[in-house]
Amino acid sequence: MAAAPESHTGWTFLTNHARVLAAIADKPNIRIRDIAAHCRLTERAVQRIISDLELDGYLSHTRDGRTNTYRIQADKVLRHPAEAGLTVAELLYLLVQDETDRGRSGGRPSRLTGTSGTP
Numbered sequence: 001m002a003a004a005p006e007s008h009t010g011w012t013f014l015t016n017h018a019r020v021l022a023a024i025a026d027k028p029n030i031r032i033r034d035i036a037a038h039c040r041l042t043e044r045a046v047q048r049i050i051s052d053l054e055l056d057g058y059l060s061h062t063r064d065g066r067t068n069t070y071r072i073q074a075d076k077v078l079r080h081p082a083e084a085g086l087t088v089a090e091l092l093y094l095l096v097q098d099e100t101d102r103g104r105s106g107g108r109p110s111r112l113t114g115t116s117g118t119p
Helices: 016-026 032-039 043-055 088-095 099-104
Strands: 059-064 067-072
Touching (some): 016 043, 016 067, 043 059
16 A cells, blocks of 8 residues: 655645546546555545535536546636636646646746736
8 A cells, every 4th residue: 555645734726626627537447546646645635526516516527437537617617706707627728737848947937027917
């Protein structure tokens, strides 16, 4: 049995649900074990998050042998009132980048030019 990932202290910008969803968006047939390692969560925590996402209709899966292939409901609207009208697709657009884009922009979206927050 694999050891639990090292915990993180302090706050972060993203929830674990968003991290798991982004990992699935990046690779729809990713294993729970790999999601857990990528997101630094336990496999059980990832299973609970996937269950939450499926229960609320944000995610579904099909089983092919021992492999799950996940399908994200991209047009589903986010739950919090502060993000009213924002879809899962719009969130994932910000979170999931091709590795070449990540390297080219130095990890920053190109539309952000300074620290003032104005493009």
